[in-house]
Amino acid sequence: MHELAITQNVLNIVLDHAGKAQATKISKIYLVIGELSSIVDESVQFYWEIIAKDTLAEQAELVFRRISASFECSDCHTVYQLDGNAVYCPACGSSRVKILSGEEFYIEAIDVET
Ligand SMILES: [Zn+2]
Known part of the structure; x- marks a missing residue:
């Protein structure tokens, strides 16, 4: 369910960006998702089409x-x-480990048409 809030957030960011760039259309949005984040692509896609x-x-x-x-x-x-x-x-079998990557979620790039 948290994908809805995440997707809403992505939409807000890209619309804000498109507004500043005076875009007429947003054509592509590149999203980066870490393997450890619990975000499911299909859910984001699903909510995206609605919102x-x-x-x-x-x-x-x-x-x-x-x-x-x-x-x-x-x-x-x-x-x-x-x-x-x-x-x-x-x-060494230690369980004292630090996560270097895998938890990310961010917008890498946005393609717009002006
Ligand atoms: Zn070790």
């Missing part, structure tokens, strides 16, 4: 890019990618 209706972004295509999760061990400083569900350090 973007009758706005400059109505025809916009949503392009999703996933970022894989990576971690750094706080004990031996090994940097590694998520392997299955194991978040423990593959080098």
